[in-house]
Amino acid sequence: MPKKTLRNLFIDGLKDIYDAENQLVKAIPKMADHAQSKELKKAFKDHLEQTKNHVKRVEDIFKQIDEMKERKPCDGMRGIVNEGEEMMKQFSDSPALDAALIAAAQKVEHYEIATYGTLRAYAEQLNFDGVADKLQSTLDEEGEANSLLTDLAMGDINEQARE
Helix, strand or coil: CCCCCHHHHHHHHHHHHHHHHHHHHHHHHHHHHHCCCHHHHHHHHHHHHHHHHHHHHHHHHHHHCCCCCCCCCCHHHHHHHHHHHHHHHHCCCCCCHHHHHHHHHHHHHHHHHHHHHHHHHHHHHCCCCCHHHHHHHHHHHHHHHHHHHHHHHHHHHHHHHCC
């Protein structure tokens, strides 16, 4: 059996996040549909477009490192998405629905931030020219999305959820 290297680990992680992003392309519209706040709906719709760009960016990385694009089932994201769907059901008629959606979305963002940060570090170590920059761009966008969600929660959404 051939020895596994950091390159193998990088490619495995890339396949994982590729699947995760594709799962989110399907999940985010559901979250947007359930959101009550106009600002939260807009945040989800805007992030959906970003997520579609993240999928393309990962595909570009596969091409750049001469690897076939492939999805490895991302059980972590599947679990987070399933939790979010359960929260939507549980809080569907509640003033806390938007707060629950934000909590679910922030779990997604934190998973992505951890994954993209790790992949960026691997890309730097592997001297993949330009790949680390692409991953950093996605990492920055995920961080901005997380900050926006925090701002929305700390505004009226969590306040309204108390009622």
